[in-house]
Amino acid sequence: MKAFGCKQSNSDHTLFEKHKKWKVTTLIVYVDDMVLTRDDPCETKLLHDYLAVKFEMKDLGQLKYFLEIEIARSARGISLSQRKYVLDLLTETGMLACKPVETTIEMNHRLGNFPNHARIDKGSYQRLVRRLIYLSHTRPDIAYVISVVSQFMHAPGEKHMNAVYKILRYLKGTPGKGLLFSKDGVFNVKGYTDAD
Structure with missing residues (x-):
């Protein structure tokens, strides 16, 4: 992740962030699962392609369930x-x-x-x-x-x-x-x- 230009968090060593022109890409790793969030779709695609070269990965789409937490999206927001x-x-x-x-x-x-x-x-x-x-x-x-x-x-x-x-x-x-x-x-x- 550091080679891709991400900075590792000091408070949580499984959290990586990349800031680029007011845009943020964040990745957190838990065992063999990763959660990726961003406000720059182009940067996400680059990171996804970079990781796919390094690891065998499967994109599961929108996050719905992670670490016993259910995530739901609606017109009102994220729950x-x-x-x-x-x-x-x-x-x-x-x-x-x-x-x-x-x-x-x-x-x-x-x-x-x-x-x-x-x-x-x-x-x-x-x-x-x-x-x-x-x-x-x-x-x-x-x-x-x-x-x-x-x-x-x-x-x-x-x-x-x-x-x-x-x-x-x-x-x-x-x-x-x-x-x-x-x-x-x-x-x-x-x-x-x-x-x-």
């Missing part, structure tokens, strides 16, 4: 979700038939480290929370509650697991929720925080 990931998670945990809830955590929750609380299987808790952490990449609505339950991965108790099950019940009601990158021609990043 990223992990619907299948959520449904698989609910199935694996036996929560697919659970009753959904509208919130991820109790208001004014009292989760903490309690010396006498009923212990649970730490490995199961950690695996489940790690899966939820990965889900939060496309689900910022669960980011706060994931940060809360992940604080207790060293010594989880029954109350902590119940909080995780509540997250799963919330996900049951919102499996296809995700991110929409709107096609309105204006690029604005909005961030919200609790200043407390």
Whole structure:
């Protein structure tokens, strides 16, 4: 990629970028898959031809699914979700038939480290929370509650697991929720925080 004129990212060594007269071509590699995005079709064709000489490749067309993330395009923009990931998670945990809830955590929750609380299987808790952490990449609505339950991965108790099950019940009601990158021609990043 460097021989083609791409610069390797310092933060992610599988990410390569090439800037040329206000145009950007970006390529990311994961094991034997590559995702290529650009705003210059000519540069994409050149890169594709260059890589085809070096590697045996198959162009799969528009990106639809990558690393458990579903990508959908519409007139409104590009949508990223992990619907299948959520449904698989609910199935694996036996929560697919659970009753959904509208919130991820109790208001004014009292989760903490309690010396006498009923212990649970730490490995199961950690695996489940790690899966939820990965889900939060496309689900910022669960980011706060994931940060809360992940604080207790060293010594989880029954109350902590119940909080995780509540997250799963919330996900049951919102499996296809995700991110929409709107096609309105204006690029604005909005961030919200609790200043407390």
